[in-house]
């Protein structure tokens with residue numbers, strides 16, 4: 001779509017430069033984007049990234065306490081006419097200390113032609129949806145024949161990962177889930193099992209889950225030091241491991257000895273390493289997730305390869321999904337217009 005045509009969709013409903021749309025978390029959800037919509041949008045963002053059709057400087061951050069970060073995540077994706085910035089925080093102890101999510105944030109969407117802000121929206125839902133979308137799209141490219149999927153961490157991300165994985169791994173037969181809190185695993189099963197046909201089993205321990213699954217993901221906590229919950233000796237050749245929690249959950253030896261260590265953004269991973277994550281050193285990066293999805297890199301080449309694909313989150317996905325949310329909200333009269 002041409003820039004002017006794209007803008008007309010906005011101009012008819014919003015006085016650009018004079019007002020913007022504010023969307024609460026509920027209003028973001030009410031736009032009605034489905035799992036399939038999020039998968040399509042995230043796929044297009046990853047392919048754009050893989051084709052270098054983007055501008056996305058590595059996250060600029062501030063760190064009020066040890067183990068917490070705020071990130072400014074700007075991105076421009078020309079092919080999607082999407083530009084904006086997410087301001088996101090990661091406070092790992094929020095759930096225990098304050099009964100609040102680890103990750104919250106705001107997303108600003110701008111008009112490409114004039115730069116004016118056109119929307120500010122809660123970014124919690126966008127983050128909780130685009131993150132599993134990246135994992136499961138990568139899983140489908142790297143391990144399409146997988147019959148077993150294991151999920152470590154049964155919180156917000158764990159729940160969505162189980163809902164999303166059934167969409168892309170077409171041969172899936174079993175999902176194993178594990179959480180340090182048994183109750184969280186039970187709640188995940190209660191919430192997701194009625195929505196999907198694949199059996200979800202609460203794993204006995206990390207070792208059993210690791211040894212039972214071809215594809216594994218983790219969404220627990222992001223800490224400077226690795227917890228190495230999964231020991232390297234439990235991991236076998238041929239498996240695909242997709243952490244959302246950087247270097248925390250897996251034995252660092254596993255990522256280092258993997259045949260391929262793929263990341264969503266090399267620049268972001270290098271920045272995390274510079275700020276003290278990956279104390280054992282950043283593994284050598286084979287390629288980026290988007291390059292595999294765009295067909296610019298083969299990804300898995302043999303059945304025996306051990307692949308670790310670490311996706312820490314990219315603003316290209318946020319602005320592409322956020323732009324669509326904004327357009328749908330405008331079309332459906334959702335949200336509140338606020339004067340600039």
Ligand SMILES: NC(=O)c1ccc[n+]([C@@H]2O[C@H](COP(=O)([O-])OP(=O)(O)OC[C@H]3O[C@@H](n4cnc5c(N)ncnc54)[C@H](O)[C@@H]3O)[C@@H](O)[C@H]2O)c1
Nearest residue numbers: 131153155156157179180184219220221222244311312313
């Ligand atoms: N990569 C990304 O783009 C991205 C996006 C959002 C969140 N995240 C990260 O994903 C992780 C999970 O986020 P969330 O919103 O689902 O958090 P959450 O608090 O809702 O869930 C985390 C779950 O992990 C469990 N857990 C913690 N330590 C564990 C351990 N050692 N073993 C097993 N389970 C353990 C907790 O009990 C909890 O149930 C966080 O680290 C967050 O920063 C990554």
